[in-house]
Amino acid sequence: MMYNNMYRIMFDRRFENEDDPLFVKLKALNGERSRLAQSFEYNYGDFIPILRPFLRGYLRICKEVKDRRLSLFKNYFVEERKKLASTKPMDNAGLRCAIDHILDAERKGEINEDNVLYIVENINVAAIETTLWSIEWGLAELVNHPEVQRKVREELDVVLGMGVQITEPDIPRLPYLQAVVKETLRLRMAIPLLVPHMNLHDAKLGGYDIPAESKILVNAWWLANNPQHWKRPEEFRPERFLEEEAKVEANGNDFRYIPFGVGRRSCPGIILALPILAITLGRLVQNFELLPPAGMDKIDTAEKGGQFSLHILKHYTVVCKPRSTTL
Numbered sequence: 478m479m480y481n482n483m484y485r486i487m488f489d490r491r492f493e494n495e496d497d498p499l500f501v502k503l504k505a506l507n508g509e510r511s512r513l514a515q516s517f518e519y520n521y522g523d524f525i526p527i528l529r530p531f532l533r534g535y536l537r538i539c540k541e542v543k544d545r546r547l548s549l550f551k552n553y554f555v556e557e558r559k560k561l562a563s564t565k566p567m568d569n570a571g572l573r574c575a576i577d578h579i580l581d582a583e584r585k586g587e588i589n590e591d592n593v594l595y596i597v598e599n600i601n602v603a604a605i606e607t608t609l610w611s612i613e614w615g616l617a618e619l620v621n622h623p624e625v626q627r628k629v630r631e632e633l634d635v636v637l638g639m640g641v642q643i644t645e646p647d648i649p650r651l652p653y654l655q656a657v658v659k660e661t662l663r664l665r666m667a668i669p670l671l672v673p674h675m676n677l678h679d680a681k682l683g684g685y686d687i688p689a690e691s692k693i694l695v696n697a698w699w700l701a702n703n704p705q706h707w708k709r710p711e712e713f714r715p716e717r718f719l720e721e722e723a724k725v726e727a728n729g730n731d732f733r734y735i736p737f738g739v740g741r742r743s744c745p746g747i748i749l750a751l752p753i754l755a756i757t758l759g760r761l762v763q764n765f766e767l768l769p770p771a772g773m774d775k776i777d778t779a780e781k782g783g784q785f786s787l788h789i790l791k792h793y794t795v796v797c798k799p800r801s802t803t804l
């Protein structure tokens with residue numbers, strides 16, 4: 478689903494099913510990149526320079542995967558779109574998807590061909606897995622908290638009416654659903670250490686000297702789960718965002734809660750991620766009762782942490798029991 482969302486936005490393309498050979502190839506190569514990035518080899522050379530020579534094999538594989546991914550994006554998506562654009566006149570109204578605008582910037586000389594490919598590469602990394610992991614966490618928490626699920630369903634039925642499917646403009650009228658999304662991103666933060674930053678100049682912070690060009694990791698998960706600053710942070714309790722934390726938004730208006738980072742390098746995809754999460758979880762709850770897999774009372778929410786990611790350790794197939802709308 479996330480691949481189709483993003484590839485529709487980027488390239489006006491979709492995959493018919495999970496066996497689509499191009500989708501299979503894309504998913505395997507993106508998965509391989511992800512596996513390499515989760516590996517501890519990823520950056521131990523940054524911290525222990527003496528070990529760098531041992532990274533040669535790993536870096537060679539990284540380069541191979543990068544080259545294969547870039548040529549896949551180029552040959553199957555970017556070039557295709559260029560060809561299509563050249564067969565019909567492209568006035569401003571003809572720009573239909575994100576890549577048309579990016580290619581337009583390339584034509585005007587604002588960016589070069591490599592920039593185009595790296596933008597595509599970046600979206601594959603930043604947009605798809607992060608949102609996917611968060612949807613999976615949201616589902617797991619809804620299954621494990623049937624009372625929360627019931628409240629979401631009730632809100633949707635009362636505000637939209639039975640059987641009226643949620644769409645983006647409805648979201649501001651659904652505070653409880655929004656609180657569920659926020660609570661999912663608080664407790665199960667997809668990028669718990671954000672993305673490494675670097676300070677250009679010497680700095681002082683909390684009495685510490687931070688030399689210029691240090692690699693800075695922000696423990697955003699701890700900021701959002703520190704019991705000194707949150708009431709019973711270990712509980713999945715969306716109500717906190719309607720009660721004691723009602724003013725806290727995901728856009729960084731409170732430094733205790735920055736699942737998308739904050740400031741100029743914060744996540745530009747927040748405007749897409751939040752509605753996708755609300756609509757996906759909302760639609761599922763509207764139409765189905767979400768239950769644990771047969772023979773289980775709860776989903777095991779043990780976590781798997783990578784260098785920069787936090788996702789569920791075991792993947793389950795949730796039981797979706799269709800809801801009778803005549804109830």
Ligand code: HEM
Pocket residue numbers: 599600603604605607608611667668671672673736737738739741742743744745746747749750
């Ligand atoms: C639940 C989903 C998502 C989460 C939790 C998330 C989280 C983040 C975080 C924590 C960062 C780093 C911010 C920092 O270090 O200060 C980031 C960067 C970024 N995100 Fe997202 N993101 C999500 C979805 C998306 C989507 C859907 C897109 C694109 C459509 C996207 C595009 C990006 C890009 C391009 C960057 C790099 C920005 C830069 O370095 O200037 N993200 N995201």
